[in-house]
Amino acid sequence: MKKYFYIVFFLTITLKSFATHIVGGEIELVQVKNPSPGITHEVTLNLYFDAINGRPAAEDISITLTFIRKRDLARIGEAVCQRVYRDLIQYIDPACSKGDLQTLLIKYRANLNLPETTFSDPGGYAIVWERCCRNTIITNIRNPSAVGMVFYTEFPPVTIANNSPHFKDVVADYLCINQNFEMDFSATDPDGDSLTYELITPWIGYSTSQNPNPVSIGRSSYPEATWVDSTSLNNVIPGPEPLRIDRFTGVLFVKPDKLGLYVFSVMVNEYRKGIMIGRVKRDFQLKVVDCKINIPPQVMVKSQGTDSFFKEGEIITIKKGDKRCFDILYFDPDINQKITITARGVNFDTKKINIPAISNILIQNSDTLKNSFCLDDCIITKNNQAAEFILSIYDNGCPVPQIRNFRMRVNFEDVDNNRPVITTSLVDLPTVMFGDTLEFTVFGDDEDKDTLSLAGSGRSFSLGALGFTFPSQNGIGRVKSVLRFIPNCEAVKQKQVILDFVARDFRCGVSNQTTYAVPVVVQSIPNNSPIISTDLSDNAIEVILSPTSISEVKFEVEGLDIDEDVINLIASADGFDFKSAAMNFDAKEGIGKVKSIFTWLPNCALLEGKDSKEFLIKFFAQDKACDQKQDTVGVRLVLKNNLSAENPLQPFNTFTPNDDGFNDYFNLGAIPEDNCNRQFVKFEIFNRYGKLIYTTPDRNFRWSGDKEPTGDYFYLLHFSDEIFKGIVHLIR
Template identity: 25%
Template sequence: MRKILLVSILILICKVSSFASHIVGGEFELVYLSGNNYRLNLIIYFDEINGAPGAKYSPLPLAWIYRKSDNAVMMQDIQLSLFSEEPVAYTVPSCANDAIVKTTKLVFSKVITLTPESYNHPDGYYIVWQRCCRNYNIVNVVSENPDAGGVGSGLTFYLEIPPLVKDGKRFINNTPQLFPPLSDYACVNRGYYADFKGVDADGDSLVYSLVTPLNTPSAVPHPQPPSTAPYPQVIWEATYSLNNIVHGNPNLTITDDGLLRVTPTEEGIFVFAVKCEEYRDGEKIGEVRRDFQMVVVDCPPGGSEPDVNIELEDGSTYNEGDVLHFLADDDKCVKFTVEDEKGGRVNLKLDPIGYDEENFEIQILSTSPSGDRLTAQVCFTDCPPDKDLPFEVSFIGLDDTCPQPLQDTVKLTVKITPPDNDLPVLKHKEDDGSYSVASQRLVTVNEKAGGVKIVQLLGQDANSDLMDFMLEPVGFELADYGMSVIDKANSAGVREVWLQWNYDCQQVSFDGKTSFEIKVYLEDEDDCQYEEPVLVTLFLNVNLPDNSLPNVYSEKLGSSNQYVKVTAQLDETVTFDVRGTDEDGDLAFIEAVPANFSFSDYNITYNRVQGQGKPSATQLNSTFSWTLACKKFKLVEQDSFRVYFMMEDFDKCEITNRDTLTVDFLLSPPPNSDPLLTVQSANKFPIVNDTIHIIIDENISLRLTGRDFEGDSITLYLVDDQPERLGYDFESKTGMGTVAADFVWSPECHVLEGQPEVFVPLTFAVQDNHCTQPRSKQYSLVVHIEDIDDKSEQFIPPNIFTPNGDDLNTYFGMYRVNNQTGVEENILPIDNCAGQFEKVVVYNRWGREVYSSTDRYFKWYGDDVSSGVYFYYIEYTNRGYRGSFTVRF
């Protein structure tokens, strides 16, 4: 019966998995290497049962990095290559069933460069890779995505990373990694567990939670580039949800530290996702999502859970919650029996909660022939993990049920009294030669040449343990201030060290610090190596020689020697004296330091002066001069400049002893008025009311003149300059104070754009190049352009001609004799932009063409035709004229 049931299960699994996706889960990792180099890993778990072999490596994944703040800026794309490939082992290798679950771990990887200059946005970044589609046999989510045309919903692999700069400093981070896979299948109505915990190389806190898996917005198999966040979620099937992922009893859960648990109640393939959030100093810095699917089958009946029993040496019964107390001289051993009443092979393992197994020793004493019963002894060391505190150990009995052993757990609470140990004594030698055990010691010295102070520290231990000293300077380094530690004695029960302090300020700089705190710890090496240091705090002070503060000031700027405000206009020169005295007559110097700008950017040269600062006629004196060249400044960006004039003396200890005169320069721009622009006609067409009237093909000629009353450089130009379209001739001109330019234009027909007239606006402008407040002036001119009048209303064609040899009306043409001049004139409508003469055609009464010409000055003499009525058609580009005339011989 057992064999038949197993075959039925395998048939069901093959049916369930026949359309399974070849990707069953995975996640990203970003590992810091060195400098700006990182390794990006994409871990994919591949279904060897249902996945097509060619889908393993083709196409190779292409990951993308986006900026998180706006989901718009793509930072870079990363082509990954196959790095490693290995099979995923079952929890119990003997339970392996490749017909149910057979998974390969694929790692795709590449070393990439991420620079702090590029990756510094405080909201961070995310890495994404997408793949469509999930299989159709998933039970708990909708496998057909209506928005994607009815195909399987997709997978989005997602990793958030922090910026590489935080609080102005380089921020190094490794994302969580080394996550275990989901290696086993689960059984209906049987408890299932899996360790999903990852490892963080930086020691960051990791918090786990179940989340809805991410989908893809389209059915593209390999989206390139992948879409940006926010990402759609998969759609849960009816009765399933994030709180009811597999219809479990209890349902699927994960602890904060990554332990998955579930007792599924039905078969199928179930998709779930785990979010692992990364915290440092209480602040979330990133997250990674793991997408996985769980296979649940109806397994053969399993055995019963094994029983774990504790046997105490005195024969009493141990109840969970009791504290088992061992004294220092006790044998610290406990016996266990593990038994499976249904005959399954059993084993015993221990789980020290929060401690290493090195504190315990487990020994199997006996095992039954069938392996269903064993006896074991666990002995504890003399030293508990924490002195005087109880600790817990879980003893877990396991059988050989597949795919995961059934378990029984007994939690034992133990308290061990460690061996006695006397704390060492830390003594320090007083100035009178006696030794003190006070917790604090104050040492004060007066600076002198060759000065050395020895602080003697003595450690004694009643148990004759070896001891270690540790000196912890608070906020400084010993060597920086002439301090060093000398070992004098180191033997069982005795340890002596000297703190040697060189306080000669000619050899050691005490600039900015004359008081020091040092914590001295003494620790004995007792049997259990507990950290119980004895502490003495040393306070060291050095008194430096007196030194008066120098005095820096300016007589021209007023009596204040602390702060002065100077107001000035650009293009001026600011000059004042800077003086300094020192009551001690020390050698001193005066220098100028710009606070918010650079002297070199503004052509400022100030030479540091040095000499004796004693008040006298030879006191330090210098001159500061600044020519405020207007072109050097952008007052819109900065109109206030600060300079510190500092005087420092050279005292014996070279301690910073500085006096500072702060000068703020508040700058304003020089005055500026509007430039002047005049426009005049240079030919016969006058400007009337800012308008010029011309006929097409006539010329416009203008003379433009710009003037600036401050003599600044000025530029004369045409606003919305478009010479290629309109065809005018004009070039911008630049000059100092005054500039002139000519505008010449002969408009052509395309300017009219098919209209009989147009009004073309032209805007001329003059702009001064004032350094801070440029001004401009504009002049708008309208050019009224009309087409040529074709005089078509005066066109009356002739209606007869007589080529009979009398020299009167001898041809057909469009002419009239001017009565005043007697000159023959063409009467055809005049060519203009709207229409031009193209041809004339003459037809007889049967419609046969007898004459044609493209010459507007045509003359037809009626050759080879007879008398009668003829018809003509005169064609222009925009219209035609029809009529008839009579030929009479």
């Protein structure tokens, strides 16, 4: 199924008029810079129309362009373009127009939507329009009034951002017999793509006088015009210098020797990264007429202060120290014409040619005129080739200016660029003590008096990070800067650092540089280690734990520094968490001497069910000298359970409360002391009926039997982890 893309305008009128009116033209396709919905591209057809021989009725109000997919020559769609411009071509000098030769430029345009879904084929696309007929009086092809022209442009898929090449407007439609003719027929590419030009045989297509505007279909090629005898693609406009086009500049050259009207066709090929992505064909015609001879202006060039003139193309050598200035002498035999001189660099930047404005200078007599220009001191060419440039002198003659080009090639005698030199005010390699300041001056000198910069850096470190300052300086010929160094502790740790100074000259965008290294030794002030101690006799403490009594651990830690440095006193738990163990020690800072108290209230939970546990605490005294030193003392704290309190009970089991002083009461004697594993809870006595008759939480109780009768009684001794049972005999 054929796919058609959206078009903005629709064709409502079809004109079947034909006439011998087509001079030439081309098709351009560009992307819309600020696209609106449904519009992505703009297409323009430029039609050159014979305003003298063509009938006004043959001018189309609108035209229909056909879009072809190149891969399979499928017809993709159409675009209707309306006429948006109509005017005579503009000559360089309006006075050059001729009454019997007038060419109209008519523009047709439309806004389009070229969606990627339709226009993304890698093989690209073509835009085609065919129209009949050409001028009857064309000299170099057969049957011109019965053949038409094919307007043709190729473009890549729209997935590739691209604009087709834009031809410059034509500024002349005739030339003079037996005179050199040169006209810029080039195009520009908005995308910066490379363009090449070639003459091709004009395409006549399939339009005829009976069908002047046929519907175009996809074709791999189109019929070409047939050359008349004595003309060909190599002799389109006959003469001693037949028509040719510069492949890279698009400039037309010809010196005709036969009158007539000559049609020709130029194809511009568009390349991106060496691959052709598009092409545009433009047809045009030039009429060779008999007109007044316009003699080209003449130009001569010599070095200032000399009398001999250069030959065009010769290599000129400018020695070291010589001026790079030249005199231009020029004249034009055609009085009352105006002369303009321009310069263009071939292998270097044209801006390096300092030439004054020489434009529209009126030639009032046959005298030779003179102007001067100079070359910049900073001309750089690839591989040190001779600097090549072209002086162009042209008049305002008709139909186009006569141009005389003078090509110059200049070699510059090598100008050595000496490297800058770095020196310092140092006598010996610098050594600086912490607390002192180092200062010295660094000099950069360039005997060539070039622009010079001086900078410094630390090798593998930042200058500011270690206490260095070195302001960068710029100047001409000589610069200097002062390095200042106040060592910080980080510098002392390095012991030795290396400074790199760089002097760099600048000439014509190229620089030489010199690097100079200075090692700096950094010394610290002698530093004694602080001393740390405690008020403990052997830095070890043993604590017997009891759940009923609290044993506080407390001692003092002291740090001393004979250098009177700032010292820090800190503690570190070895293998346990200081806070979780409920230990308290405040880190302290002081000058020369500092103290802090360690306190601890240990409990049974710290044993974690074990009989004993050891805690090691390390105390540090650290000074804040650059070569920091410290002293360490360790304190061993041992927690133990009260295992001696677990002696077995051996109570007696009979008592006689008769106040005779013997066995008057019952008790259990020495109930073992509480420890972390076992604690006394209470003592209870029951009669033989199971009634509780006595209870006490006092471990040193004495039961006198109260008023209970003689008999056997049962008791329970409660501990936190176990209950002991027994029998006691009461005898009255």
